[in-house]
Amino acid sequence: MPDSDLHFSPASAEEAASYKLVELPKELVSLLETAVQNSEPFNLAIKGDPTEDAVLCTNDKTYSIRAVNLSNTLLVVTPPPDTAHDFSDEVVVIRDQVNEILELTPTVPRIQKLVSLLRGREYDETNEDDDEAADPQETLRYTYRQAREEIQASDAELDECLRRKRILNIHNELRPIAPTYLNNVLQLTLNVLVSLSLSHSAASVDRLTGELQREHEVPRVVSLQVLGWFGELSKAGMWKMNVDEVLSELGLGILRDHKQNNPIEKEVFMDKWRDAVGDTFADRVELRLIAGNYLERSSGITDKDTLSYFPASDLPTEPAARFSDLFLTRPRWKVEEISPFLSEIAVDNKERDKLLLKYCRAVNEAGVVWYTARAQYNG
Template sequence: MPNIHLSFSSSYNSDQGSYKLLELPSELCKLVEESLKGTKPLKFDIKGESTDDAVLCTNDRTYALRSVALSNSIVVATSPPYSSAIDFPEDTLVIRDQVNEILELTPVVPKLHKLSTLLRGTEYSEDNEDEDMESNGEQKLTYSDAKSLIQASNVELEKGLREKRILQVNGGLRPIASSYLSRIIELVLNTLVSQSIDHKVASVERLSAILLDDHEIPRPISTQVMSWFGTIEDGTWCMDVASVIKECGLTLLRRHKTDPQSVEQFTTAWKTMVGDTFASEVSMQLLAGNYLLGSGYDGTDTLTYFPASSLPTEPAPRFAYLFLTRSRWKSEDITPFLSDIAVNSKERDKLLLKYARPTTTSDGIWYTSRTQYNG
């Protein structure tokens, strides 16, 4: 064993608390190794306001930062500074700090719910197409602002903006009104049929021109909507049929927040809305996590609009709300309402074990609450 001389740094007192140890999970170690080889650039962002729990974001994932106390202290030692006036012996390490905890990283779902609060009152509809928020004295939330304020990676933020149907208009972010989005989707479907345009290779220029000339839908709006419901490459739009059919189903479903409708009547109206070309693609599975099944007076199956996006974002309140809504849930019925608060199915199952009690019966697994709630 080589002999090492240890010495306290002259700035030891001022350096205390300056160093933090970060424990990297295997996937982040791989990113660091690739960066050291020069194959991929590496950038980590720490995000969170003073009232938030900090998160670390890579380009495509978000991790919670949690402090874990160490049973044994760790000494941070470095080589002596070159500018030091002290003549240190060879093989000397200078003690700079003492660490009593490490920062642990755990994958978490991105905290996108803050978007709804930040964008409240800025909905974009056909009634205010030419409206500029700044000219009306309202503050724009820009994409750059969102990257700074929202605790999510860039990839997750982009996905969140698409899924929450948030437009970029005149430099600001604005959620599109569901009624306006529904109108645009219907116009797109009708145009594809009337103009005999293949939905797999539709010209973005032609489609957006028709929507502008015949229906006064601005090009930047129609193009963004197309990008939400398919892929645009080299000026050609390939429609994602499932996502368009789902949006049409949600349009109809939103009309039944309090008044249940029979599943049969609903699916018939849904097929009529999407037209004969896509009627065969209609499936209630597309709307999982957005409705509750019930039973009508005549015994027919009914559904009511009940979107997971409107539920609390933290696990404990989410389960409380679900079990106040229903005291018992079948496994396949409750899991769609948990997908947005768990990073994967393994994490979702952990949440179920923590907050729900499973019971196996002849018709499957049922969950009841581990806590009693008064409805």
């Protein structure tokens, strides 16, 4: 290895602390190497305003960023700049000193900010005549472009969030669809399938959206997005319905009226749900379709189970606060009961199990494992 003379950069004062070292996980290294080999663009974006912990986003994943101190100082060195004539070829220039690296860890997208920003902007049947884009000077609008820049999520995760949270993109303005209106559109869609003798696994998109607009005044810009949320739109112009997704949303439409202070008998709810989906799909109605959205309680007096609306999406996003709310609601849970309420804060089952270990105590009773609260919660 040739010897080199070390010199500090003439601009060392200005360049101090301007370099950061990021340790890439194996999957990011693989993506980067593939992009270089194929001469393809490789996009990384750091997102977060000054009040937020920054995250790094690829096209489809989000990573939290954590600074880890190094036991030894690393020097960032480069060849002399082309404009520097006072250095020989054997010189390298010290540009900065690094005492930490940035560690990347997969994390769930942070979309609660989006939900808060769109609160009060619901779209329902009163907006059906709004076929022209609103004047941005007349109303406060939050656009898809703004969401891509400001929300701490990859583009793919943001699009999935819009689908899962039922957020419409109307003339580039993001607006959550009102649950009652969404249920009405789905009910009308099922009715149109029957009236036009269309198959739910291969229905013409043009005929469906045209009938919904002509006979029921549902704008195509709305019906197209709803069909995309609840099925597959093919390039050939056909729609294949995701039956479970449609049944789930219709079931939640009934259950939303029955919060904890107004529970509904389980069998009564199931009968109403079957009636809502019609004879074609009645035998596919199961409680698993609405997991993470309800509480089930047994009554020792009437011997009849009741259900109440309890959506995971209304719980805090911070793990400690979420577990606190869960155990205030119910003192102990089985793993299959509590798991659906953790999917939004855990990237996978391994992360979920870590959270259970951190915030819960497992108790085995007659072969059944129950999770109870630990004495204290630490953030």
